[in-house]
Amino acid sequence: MRKAILNTAAVLTLTTGLGLSPSSSALIEYSKAQQETATELVEQLEQRHYAKLKYNDELSSAHLDNYLDNLDGSKMFFTAADIASFERFRTQMDDELSNGRLDAGFTIFNRFHDHLSTRLEALVETLPQMIDAMDFTIDERYQLDIDTLAWAQDQAELDERWRLQIKNQVLNLRLADKPQEEIAKTLVKRYTNQLSRVNQYNSQDAFQIYANALTELYDPHTNYFSPRRSENFNINMRLSLEGIGAVLSPEDEYTRVARIVPAGPADKQGELKPSDRIVAVGQDEDGPFEDVIGWRLDEVVELIRGPKGSTVRLQVLPAKGGTDAERKTIKIVRNKVKLEEQSAQKRILELPKGNGETIRVGVIDIPTFYIDFEAMRRGDENYKSTTRDVKKLIAELEEENVEGMIVDLRRNGGGSLQEANDLTGLFIEYGPTVQIRHSSRRVWRDGKRLRSTYYDGPLVVLINRLSASASEIFAGAIQDYDRGLIVGDRSYGKGTVQTMVPLTEGQLKITESKFYRISGDSTQHRGVVPDISFPSLYDPEEIGESALDNALDWDQINPVRHRRYSNVDSLVPQLTEIFETRSSSNPEFLYLQDQLAVAEENRAITSVSLNETVRREERKQREERALTIENRRRAARGEEPLASLDELDESDDEAADDAVADADVDADTEAENTNGSSAVASSDDSADEETPEAEDSTPEKVIVSAEEIASEDVLLSEAGNILVDALVLQERAYALTAAKQDN
Incomplete structure (x- = not known):
């Protein structure tokens, strides 16, 4: 009974902080230039886009739903009451935007911004107490499939969702062998960084999200780029990671690998895969890892790129591990692609x-x-x-x-x-x-x-x-x-x-x-x-x-x-x-085929246990199954079986080191599409500069x-x-x- 009371106290602490300490962030307002841009945007979409869609009441309704999903797709900030209050905009947004009015978009954004700031402020203040009160011996589950979630009915329901999410994050760090005394510091720093970025939101951020909620309805490759994003064309439009050769995209709170650039450092190193999620970045061979969950894409890019020949270390959640994947560290030597x-x-x-x-x-x-x-x-x-x-x-x-x-x-x-x-x-x-x-x-x-x-x-x-x-x-x-x-x-x-x-x-x-x-x-x-x-x-x-x-x-x-x-x-x-x-x-x-079957099963997981013993046993079972699959292949090839996956990891590390060494060459590239x-x-x-040996050499x-x-x-x-x-x-x-x- 005492354990249950401790968890309830954590919820009450967070609820009190949210209910009585709303954020006082200033309203973000749109500019005259953005009004003109909005009118031009609608004209270009209607006149030039291949789909020939008209921005009418039907598309306005879809625009509202997509905008809310882009702002709060995980349904962790808005309540059902918020959503009901936005219904008045459902068939007005087309008329407003076509005439250069952005009231609906900025009203919704300011509400979201206020909820987001308030939530992060409360988390930064209460996280250590919340973590101290957590009990990982009781049977609770964290929902991974957010598509089935409805809007929370009230603030108490939102608080419960946040409690379970924080508990899952803490458990993930415990499973990654993070020292208990470091866990609260890590999460406080993560949410402090997010709050700092949220406080820097401006009208360009609001307008870009609002505009793209419309352009995405035409097709996924039609996008509006704000002046800041246009200036950083190579990073944000092409989503090119300078230094490792990976194309990235944002996905919820994560930075996701969309694809690997052929012949780039990441391709040669061989461990980073499409759909992997980057959660932390470390510099050089032993620099501390910087948690990047919740970061903007351009900020993650800035952290990863660096001078040719230097090393960057990435902590990723492998795509093949599903929604409850274990972190993997990947070391890549930065380079240019020739x-x-x-x-x-x-x-x-x-x-x-x-x-x-x-x-x-x-x-x-x-x-x-x-x-x-x-x-x-x-x-x-x-x-x-x-x-x-x-x-x-x-x-x-x-x-x-x-x-x-x-x-x-x-x-x-x-x-x-x-x-x-x-x-x-x-x-x-x-x-x-x-x-x-x-x-x-x-x-x-x-x-x-x-x-x-x-x-x-x-x-x-x-x-x-x-x-x-x-x-x-x-x-x-x-x-x-x-x-x-x-x-x-x-x-x-x-x-x-x-x-x-x-x-x-x-x-x-x-x-x-x-x-x-x-x-x-x-x-x-x-x-x-x-x-x-x-x-x-x-x-x-x-x-x-x-x-x-x-x-x-x-x-x-x-x-x-x-x-x-x-x-x-x-x-x-x-x-x-x-x-x-x-x-x-x-x-x-x-x-x-065995590996694909396991990946398919992992993708089907819609929730995870918050009981640490259960989670560790599930990890053990996954490792045992992976070992069985590997030894089945080795037996068919006439090779000696492995006693544990650690033996396989050692051989993989040697191969990775070889790949990193091979990647350390002079290179340059230019590509047009x-x-x-x-x-x-x-x-x-x-x-x-190319060496004469590089110029004269021919492949065997x-x-x-x-x-x-x-x-x-x-x-x-x-x-x-x-x-x-x-x-x-x-x-x-x-x-x-x-x-x-x-x-």
Whole structure:
């Protein structure tokens, strides 16, 4: 009974602080320039956006709901009474905003700002007492699935939600072995920092949130950028983390990894993954960690970037660990990304054909669709581009007698549309590659206009959920021309083009066009569906266009008459059957499927226990299951089992150290993207001097056996095996046809 009373006392303390000590923050007011900007914003959206939506009463209602969700999506500040008081704005916001009035948006924002300041002030004052009163032996649960939460009926219900949230944060720190005496200090500092940032909110912050609550209803890639955000274009618009090569986005209180820049330091180090959440940042090898939960995105970026060669340490909640993930520390050496490092690379796989024979298969890995526009414009005959590099690699692989090729586009987030078109031209004789429809509904086509030589051998294109934009144009064209097999995971599904529009104050990034395949299908939302599907390494509910609210729909336009180069699609049923039979006994593939099953189970968790014994037992069970999965793979490979996961972690640490050492090279990069969404990862604006050794060195020929590639990358291995299967089936078909003709 005493323990329950202590918890109740903590709630009463917090409630008293909130009820009797409201914040006295000054009202934030909008400016004349923002009134003019609001009018321009509505005009541009209605006139130029591809969706052709009118800002009417219906959209005004959706605007109100989205604005409230953007401000308080976790339902931790507004009560049901607050929401009821805002109902008067539901069908007025369209009339107000179109006429340059921002009363509704700023009234709501000021209410939120007052609640937020009051709450944080109370937390900073009462946290030590709250934590001292917490009992981690009783059975309480913390709700993770906020989508099912209703608005709190009163302040007491909000206080209870906050008590459970703070208790979960404390328990997470206890599970991370944070000393008890440091926990209160950590959380007080976290909320003190948040309060300091909240007190700095101004009219630009309010207007940007209000404006984006509207632009996001048109589509997720249409955004308003305040003057401050426009000035910091590389960080905030491109969301580029200078120094480590990661593209970030805000998600609730967390900084989330949207994707990893190919060939960047984080990519080379290998541990940071898409959808991981960064919770703390430490400088150098042993600097203290700075808690960044609740920080603004640009502030987190500023903390992470730094001079080339220096070290940054990130504490992350891994995406694969689900909502109750354990913290992981990742050490990355900051660097710049060199154009050459993002260049297409080749290697050769030697794969079994049967009867003791092997087949040599060429692999061309394309991290991004790049082109050195500056060198091209100044007339440099040796300017670098994806197509020019791949053309050389194809010639080299043919000289090395490969019998087929794999184009690996996994994690390729796009780049130059011109390069996607030109690259397709290396694999077809001539013809269109993509159709682009403007908001005016005018359609134009782009592609290879002149007949010329091309690689006509067997081809497989490997894609995954992170293959986007230009990657989807290339893969879609190869599929439509029946030029090769597409294998892997369904691609990202970004089939839109954005344009920057200057406004009186700030800028508007607006979706004006959509990409369509020559089949007439859009790449939007659905992406490119592989001929043969592999298990997805990424949760489609977290990553991809379909995971974004208000994404434009998939649709079709008229197809373009085009040649079909082969009947490779007729082999898909047989190839799928062979693939499924082979993968069912492949230990690497089974290991991958086991990991995906665990990740799926973790994602399904909607609440967690606040009983420390229960949570520790759940962690123990997860570790035991992970060990069982690892030892099952090791047994299938004829390796000794591990006694604990610590043995595996030691080998991973050694590999990570090697990767960090490899990343410490001089590098520079420049990338251009036709839709303005490219990311440049660098630590400063100066170009590095290249050593003569770096200029003159050439990569050694890389030939990898089936056993080596299977252990390194089971999906690439399977892509190679599918290409070999296709060759064998075609040879049998040719032999059967020849036999019939002889008879």
